[in-house]
Structure formats: structure tokens, C-alpha cells
Amino acid sequence: MSIERSTELLRLALPWMSRQQAGLHPVSYAVWFEYVAQTNPALRAAIDDHLAREGALDEFATHALFTRHVADVDPETAQRVVDQVQRMLGGLGEAAGAAGTHAARYSATLGQLAVALARGNTARGIDDGAAGIAHNGPPPRRLADVVAEVIADTGTMRSQIGGLQQRLADSRREIDRLRDEVRRAREDALRDSLTGLSNRRAFDQALAACLGQAGAPASAAAGARDARALIDAARAPGGGAAPQARGAWVLVADVDRFGRINDAYGREFGDQVLKAVAEALRTLVPAGATLARLEGEAFALLAPGLDAAAALVLADRVRAHIGSARIRRPQDDAAERVTLSVGLARARDGEPAQALLERAGAALRQAKDNGRDRVVSAG
Numbered sequence: 559m560s561i562e563r564s565t566e567l568l569r570l571a572l573p574w575m576s577r578q579q580a581g582l583h584p585v586s587y588a589v590w591f592e593y594v595a596q597t598n599p600a601l602r603a604a605i606d607d608h609l610a611r612e613g614a615l616d617e618f619a620t621h622a623l624f625t626r627h628v629a630d631v632d633p634e635t636a637q638r639v640v641d642q643v644q645r646m647l648g649g650l651g652e653a654a655g656a657a658g659t660h661a662a663r664y665s666a667t668l669g670q671l672a673v674a675l676a677r678g679n680t681a682r683g684i685d686d687g688a689a690g691i692a693h694n695g696p697p698p699r700r701l702a703d704v705v706a707e708v709i710a711d712t713g714t715m716r717s718q719i720g721g722l723q724q725r726l727a728d729s730r731r732e733i734d735r736l737r738d739e740v741r742r743a744r745e746d747a748l749r750d751s752l753t754g755l756s757n758r759r760a761f762d763q764a765l766a767a768c769l770g771q772a773g774a775p776a777s778a779a780a781g782a783r784d785a786r787a788l789i790d791a792a793r794a795p796g797g798g799a800a801p802q803a804r805g806a807w808v809l810v811a812d813v814d815r816f817g818r819i820n821d822a823y824g825r826e827f828g829d830q831v832l833k834a835v836a837e838a839l840r841t842l843v844p845a846g847a848t849l850a851r852l853e854g855e856a857f858a859l860l861a862p863g864l865d866a867a868a869a870l871v872l873a874d875r876v877r878a879h880i881g882s883a884r885i886r887r888p889q890d891d892a893a894e895r896v897t898l899s900v901g902l903a904r905a906r907d908g909e910p911a912q913a914l915l916e917r918a919g920a921a922l923r924q925a926k927d928n929g930r931d932r933v934v935s936a937g
């Protein structure tokens with residue numbers, strides 16, 4: 559397989575790898591290299607089937623596919639896949655080796671010239687033997703011939719170095735392009751394609767990072783400053799009460815009766831509703847917070863650095879802002895009112911992310927059971 563073909567397959571494999579729930583490691587690369595190369599029909603069929611059912615490959619599925627369809631197909635496959643990346647740099651080694659060989663020749667020729675000039679006997683020629691000793695080998699070389707060879711070798715060296723510089727420049731551009739492609743693919747893998755918000759994967763990562771930090775997150779101060787108006791508005795009259803503890807809050811919101819909207823006006827209008835809700839929510843997100851579409855009509859907001867009063871005010875503003883908007887219906891050009899039910903929960907010390915989400919989800923279900931279009935806090 560040529561270097562050009564290997565590079566092209568690497569370029570095709572990277573976006574696929576970045577969209578999965580598995581890490582960017584050699585096993586993942588081996589699986590997706592075989593997939594995009596289309597040389598392993600059984601593997602390709604297994605991946606397509608898994609993606610149709612689950613949407614993405616996790617670590618377990620990736621290793622299982624590698625074991626079943628890559629490692630066991632051909633004992634040399636794993637080594638061959640690893641070689642593809644190495645071959646991308648192989649051309650650079652060859653060019654550098656050729657330049658080194660010519661540099662050695664050039665050095666030897668210059669050495670001969672230096673000896674002749676040191677002896678000051680340029681008319682007789684260049685002879686490696688000691689002065690006054692008969693030369694039984696080929697006749698000495700004339701200085702003019704050596705100078706001509708130096709000039710020729712200089713041209714060769716310049717050509718070799720120019721070629722090496724070009725290969726280095728080409729490789730650097732290719733590496734930069736692949737780096738940009740990986741970055742874009744990673745960003746796409748963390749973005750919801752319909753609304754442009756973060757997706758569930760990005761939200762889970764942000765939540766895990768927030769809960770994993772000791773003390774207040776680095777972004778908490780910025781979030782608290784931007785939420786100062788919310789805090790002041792939520793304080794009870796008198797202002798003499800002790801300040802409340804701040805922490806990370808998870809707000810889970812669900813579009814009320816979204817199934818009815820979809821059934822009555824179609825999926826296209828339902829998507830329009832979700833995009834409108836996303837845009838409206840985006841205007842309310844404080845600095846340091848993460849807004850995401852979890853799935854379907856469910857949205858979530860992770861807001862660090864708020865106290866209970868500020869979190870409640872933020873949640874109710876989210877609910878009221880969405881409820882005050884109207885979306886024009888496609889059939890009769892009338893306006894459709896959309897409301898949100900909101901569940902709210904504060905992260906407890908040492909609480910796993912899943913437990914926090916479950917408490918927020920339970921509060922959301924209570925808000926729906928109590929009549930929808932309201933906020934319920936799990937504290």
C-alpha cells in the first residue's frame with residue numbers, strides 16, 4: 559500500500575474515531591482503518607449494525623470488534639495497521655539518508671582539496687601519499703578536476719536539501735491538516751447536530767470534570783459574578799440572613815407535551831420547536847455554565863457557583879422565558895405556546911454524577927406530575 563493511500567485512509571478514519579465513545583488509541587484506529595479501507599466486509603457489516611442500534615461504539619464494543627474481526631482475521635493485520643503511520647514518515651527518513659550520503663561524499667572531496675591547498679602543490683595534482691614517495695596507483699587528480707567535483711557535489715547537496723525541506727514542509731502541512739480535522743471532528747462529536755448545543759456526551763464530561771474538582775470549580779467565580787443580579791433578586795427582604803452555600807446545580811428541563819406537538823404538526827415542526835427552545839435557553843446561560851440537549855425534548859444546564867436562591871431564580875427564568883414565547887404553526891399560521899417543566903438539584907459532596915442526574919430527573923417528573931410548566935427543586 560502506498561504512502562499516499564495510507565495517508566488518505568488515516569484522514570478518513572480519524573473523523574469516525576472521534577465520533578465514538580471510545581478513546582483515540584491503536585485498537586480504535588485499527589478497527590476504523592479496516593472499516594474505511596473496505597477490505598474487511600464482516601467488520602464493516604458488524605460496525606454498521608452496531609451503529610444502527612446503538613449510535614456509537616464504546617470501549618467494550620471497539621475491543622470486541624477488534625478481537626473478533628481484526629486480530630483474528632490475519633496475524634499480520636495488527637502489525638500492518640501500525641506500520642501505516644510509520645510509513646507516513648518513512649519518506650522523510652529516505653530523503654534524510656540520501657542527503658547524509660551526499661554530505662559524506664562532499665566532506666571527503668573537501669578534505670582532499672584542503673590537503674592539496676595545504677601542500678601548496680596544485681600543479682602536480684592531489685595525491686593522498688606522502689611527499690617524495692612514488693605513487694604506484696592511479697595518477698594524481700588535478701586540482702581543477704577536484705574543484706569541478708566540489709561544484710557538482712554542491713549542486714547535488716543543494717538539490718537534496720531542497721527536496722528534504724519540501725518533504726518536511728509537505729509533512730508539516732499534512733500533520734496540521736490532520737490535527738485540524740481531529741479538532742473539528744472532536745467538536746462535532748460533542749455538539750448536537752439539530753440545535754448546535756452541547757450533546758449528552760459533552761454534558762457528561764463537563765459534569766464529571768465539575769464534580770471531580772476539589773473545592774469550587776475554577777469557573778465558579780465567573781459564574782457567581784454573572785449571577786450576582788439573580789442572587790440579589792432572590793434574597794429575602796432584610797438582607798441580614800447568613801449567605802447560603804454555593805455549589806454546582808443541575809437543571810433538567812423537558813418540553814411539555816412534545817409528543818402531541820410532533821403528532822399534530824409533524825416532525826419538521828417539532829424540530830423547529832426544539833431549535834427555538836435551544837436558542838432561547840442560550841440567552842440565559844451564565845458564564846461558566848454548560849447547556850446541552852440530552853436527547854429528544856430534554857435539555858440540561860450545569861451551573862457552578864450558585865446558591866440555592868440564585869439557582870431557583872435561574873430555573874424559573876428559564877421556565878418563564880420559554881413559556882412567554884410563541885411559535886407559529888405551519889398549517890393555520892396560528893401561534894403555539896410551548897412550556898417547560900424543570901427539575902433542579904444541587905451536587906452533594908462526593909455524589910456521583912449519575913446520582914445527581916437521577917435526583918434532578920426525579921424533581922422533573924414531580925414538576926410534570928404537579929401540572930407541568932413549573933420548577934421543582936430536589937435541594
